[in-house]
Amino acid sequence: xxxxxxxxxxxxxxxxxxxxxxxxxxxxxxxxxxxxxxxxxxxxxxxxxxxxxxxxxxxxxxxxxxxxxxxxxxxxxxxxxxxxxxxxxxxxxxxxxxxxxxxxxxxxxxxxxxxxxxxxxxxxxxxxxxxxxxxxxxxxxxxxxxxxxxxxxxxxxxxxxxxxxxxxxxxxxxxxxxxxxxxxxxxxxxxxxxxxxxxxxxxxxxxxxxxxxxxxxxxxxxxxxxxxxxxx
Amino acid sequence: xxxxxxxxxxxxxxxxxxxxxxxxxxxxxxxxxxxxxxxxxxxxxxxxxxxxxxxxxxxxxxxxxxxxxxxxxxxxxxxxxxxxxxxxxxxxxxxxxxxxxxxxxxxxxxxxxxxxxxxxxxxxxxxxxxxxxxxxxxxxxxxxxxxxxxxxxxxxxxxxxxxxxxxxxxxxxxxxxxxxxxxxxxxxxxxx
Numbered sequence: 140x141x142x143x144x145x146x147x148x149x150x151x152x153x154x155x156x157x158x159x160x161x162x163x164x165x166x167x168x169x170x171x172x173x174x175x176x177x178x179x180x181x182x183x184x185x186x187x188x189x190x191x192x193x194x195x196x197x198x199x200x201x202x203x204x205x206x207x208x209x210x211x212x213x214x215x216x217x218x219x220x221x222x223x224x225x226x227x228x229x230x231x232x233x234x235x236x237x238x239x240x241x242x243x244x245x246x247x248x249x250x251x252x253x254x255x256x257x258x259x260x261x262x263x264x265x266x267x268x269x270x271x272x273x274x275x276x277x278x279x280x281x282x283x284x285x286x287x288x289x290x291x292x293x294x295x296x297x298x299x300x301x302x303x304x305x306x307x308x309x310x311x312x313x314x315x316x317x318x319x320x321x322x323x324x325x326x327x328x329x330x331x332x333x334x335x336x337x338x339x340x341x342x343x344x345x346x347x348x349x350x351x352x353x354x355x356x357x358x359x360x361x362x363x364x365x366x367x368x369x370x371x
Numbered sequence: 372x373x374x375x376x377x378x379x380x381x382x383x384x385x386x387x388x389x390x391x392x393x394x395x396x397x398x399x400x401x402x403x404x405x406x407x408x409x410x411x412x413x414x415x416x417x418x419x420x421x422x423x424x425x426x427x428x429x430x431x432x433x434x435x436x437x438x439x440x441x442x443x444x445x446x447x448x449x450x451x452x453x454x455x456x457x458x459x460x461x462x463x464x465x466x467x468x469x470x471x472x473x474x475x476x477x478x479x480x481x482x483x484x485x486x487x488x489x490x491x492x493x494x495x496x497x498x499x500x501x502x503x504x505x506x507x508x509x510x511x512x513x514x515x516x517x518x519x520x521x522x523x524x525x526x527x528x529x530x531x532x533x534x535x536x537x538x539x540x541x542x543x544x545x546x547x548x549x550x551x552x553x554x555x556x557x558x559x560x561x562x563x
Contacts, residue, residue, distance in 0.1 A: 153460055153464065154486035156484070156485040157485075197487075237483055238483060238484065238485065240537070240539055241464060241467060241468055241483055242464065243537050244468070244470075244471050244537050245466075245467035247535050248463060248467045248470060248534075250535075251528070251535070252438075254438075254524060255451075255456040256457055258429075258441060258527065259438060259444070260388075262388075262451075281503070282503065283502070283503060
C-alpha cells in the first residue's frame with residue numbers, strides 16, 4: 140500500500156449545521172421542536188457511515204455530535220413538569236436559524252448575474268494589454284501588497300539573529316535620509332535595500348518610508364515589479 | 372437631447388477594458404457637465420434596453436460597461452473558458468456572509484458556518500473578491516474582512532448598498548418551521 144492521501148470531498152454537507160438542517164428537513168420536523176433522539180441517532184449514523192469508509196469525520200462533526208448527545212442527556216433528566224427550565228435544545232436553534240439565513244443570502248448572491256458565468260464584458264486586445272502593462276499605474280496598495288513586496292525583496296537576505304541593544308537607526312533619521320534622496324533621480328524600494336547594511340536597517344527604512352507616505356510627502360507606484368517612490 | 376455626447380460616451384465605453392466611471396468621462400469631456408454626462412448615460416442605457424440586442428449597458432462598481440445578456444452566456448463561455456467560472460458552495464456561503472455582514476472576522480464567519488473557513492477565505496482573497504479591511508478592536512486584534520471593488524464588478528453591483536435584501540426568516544416569523552417550506556404553507560398554518 141502506498142501512503143498517498145486522497146482528499147475526498149465525500150460530504151455532500153458543508154458542515155455539521157448543514158447536515159442537521161438536512162436531517163430536520165428530511166424528517167419534516169419543526170426547527171423549534173427538534174425530536175432530539177431521532178436527529179441525534181441519524182447524525183451519529185452519518186458519522187458511522189464515514190468511519191465505515193475508512194475515513195475520519197471533521198472535528199466539527201464530532202463536536203456537534205457531543206453537543207447533541209449532551210442535549211439528549213439533559214432532556215432525559217429534565218422532568219416534563221419543570222417548565223421553568225430552559226429547553227436544552229435552545230443551544231442549537233439559534234445557530235441553525237442563523238445558518239439557514241446565510242444559506243438564503245448565499246442563494247440570493249448566487250442568483251445575481253455573475254461576471255464570466257452569466258455575463259461577459261468586452262475583452263481587451265492583447266496589444267492593448269501590452270501597452271497598459273508598460274504604463275505606470277498607481278498601486279492599489281493595501282497592507283498585504285506592501286508586505287508581499289517587503290518579503291520579496293528581503294527573500295535573499297541572511298537570517299539575522301535578534302538581540303536587544305540600543306537602536307542603531309531611528310525612524311526619524313531614516314525619514315530625513317529618504318527625504319535627502321529626493322533629488323537623486325529615481326528612488327526605488329530596492330535601492331533603499333541596497334544601501335542598507337542589514338535587514339534591521341532596511342526595516343527602519345521601510346517604517347520610515349511608510350511614515351513619509353503617511354505624511355503625504357511621497358507616494359509609491361509599481362512599475363514592472365519595482366516599487367518606485369515618488370516625491371510630491 | 373445631445374446625440375453627439377451619447378455617441379462619444381458610447382465609443383469610450385465600447386473601447387474600454389473596464390467599467391468607465393463618470394469621473395473618467397468628465398476628465399476627457401471638459402466641455403460637458405456631470406449632469407450632461409449622467410443624463411446621456413441614462414439615455415444610452417435605456418436605448419440599449421429597447422434595442423433588444425445580445426448585450427446591454429450596465430452600471431457596475433460605479434462605472435458603465437457593455438455586458439452580454441445572461442441567455443447567451445452558455446455560448447460565449449464556450450469560447451473563453453474550458454469550464455464555467457463558478458464558486459463552490461463553501462465559497463459562495465462564505466462570500467455571502469462577508470458581503471452581508473462586513474466587516475467580519477474569520478472566527479465570526481466560522482461560528483456561523485460551523486466549519487473551518489481558512490482555506491475558503493484564502494481562495495476568496497486570491498480571487499480578489501474579499502480583502503482585509505482592518506482589525507477588530509478586541510484582544511488578539513483579529514483581521515476583519517470585507518468585499519472589494521472587484522466583488523462589485525463580478526456581481527454587477529453599482530455599490531455594496533445595492534446588495535439585494537433578503538428577508539430574515541429567523542426574525543420576521545418565529546413560527547417558521549425549517550424555513551424550507553414555502554411562505555404560503557407557513558401562512559396557511561398560522562390561519563389554522
